[in-house]
Amino acid sequence: MAKANPLQEQLLKAGLVKKSKLAEVAREQNKARHSKGPVAPNEIQVEAERSRAEKVERDRALAAEAKAQARVAELRAQARQIIEDRKVERSGESEYRFSVDGAIRTVLVNDDLRKKLSCGALVIVRVGERFELLPRVAADKVRERDATMIVLDHGQSASSEPSAATSEDDAYYAQFKVPDDLIW
Numbered sequence: 001m002a003k004a005n006p007l008q009e010q011l012l013k014a015g016l017v018k019k020s021k022l023a024e025v026a027r028e029q030n031k032a033r034h035s036k037g038p039v040a041p042n043e044i045q046v047e048a049e050r051s052r053a054e055k056v057e058r059d060r061a062l063a064a065e066a067k068a069q070a071r072v073a074e075l076r077a078q079a080r081q082i083i084e085d086r087k088v089e090r091s092g093e094s095e096y097r098f099s100v101d102g103a104i105r106t107v108l109v110n111d112d113l114r115k116k117l118s119c120g121a122l123v124i125v126r127v128g129e130r131f132e133l134l135p136r137v138a139a140d141k142v143r144e145r146d147a148t149m150i151v152l153d154h155g156q157s158a159s160s161e162p163s164a165a166t167s168e169d170d171a172y173y174a175q176f177k178v179p180d181d182l183i184w
Contacts, residue, residue, distance in 0.1 A: 079145040083127050086138035088113070098124060098152045100131075107131055120155020 008025075011017045041049075092110030096117060099105070107124065109117065113133065116122040123139035125132050126149055134142065142149055 075145040076149075079142045079149055080127060082138055082141050082145075083125055083132055083134060083149070086134055088122060088133040088135065090133060100126070100151050105131060107133070109133075117152075118154055120153065123150060123155065124152040125149045126151045 008017070008022055012019065012022060090107060090109060090113065092108055092113060094109055094111065094114060095106045096109045096114055097104050097106050113122065117124070117133070121136055122133045123136060125134050125139065125142060131151060136155055139150060139153065
């Protein structure tokens with residue numbers, strides 16, 4: 001032994017350790033000092049890696065959310081463009097009333113537009129604070145992009161209602177006469 005640790009020398013003199021055990025410990029310490037193997041990460045490195053992983057995941061989630069919002073905005077812009085390109089010019093002095101968000105709104109139409117609205121050939125859509133009339137084909141394209149813009153659509157099939165109850169209701173109300181000139 002070239003350089004012995006003073007504590008090791010004292011333990012050897014006291015007879016508490018053997019010379020062979022002392023040499024083995026010295027070899028292990030020397031091996032650990034000069035080894036090129038991976039060093040066990042300390043607590044700071046583990047914490048830094050965990051923090052980096054959390055930041056990457058947070059950034060990924062924010063990017064996905066921003067991408068989803070951009071897609072929604074793009075679809076709304078496409079729907080607005082379809083409405084601007086395909087809207088039907090309104091004309092007439094007859095009021096057509098409909099309910100939106102608990103309030104009754106009015107659109108001025110002529111008799112032809114009224115018939116098309118009631119049979120479902122035309123649909124009422126909302127663009128900002130104004131309402132426009134769209135043909136069925138254009139309304140279907142708008143519905144694919146943003147269904148919340150569709151305000152009134154009489155052409156939608158009411159498949160959710162049972163047909164038996166509807167026929168019973170129709171039979172009951174058939175006994176009441178409705179005047180032909182009634183406009184709501």
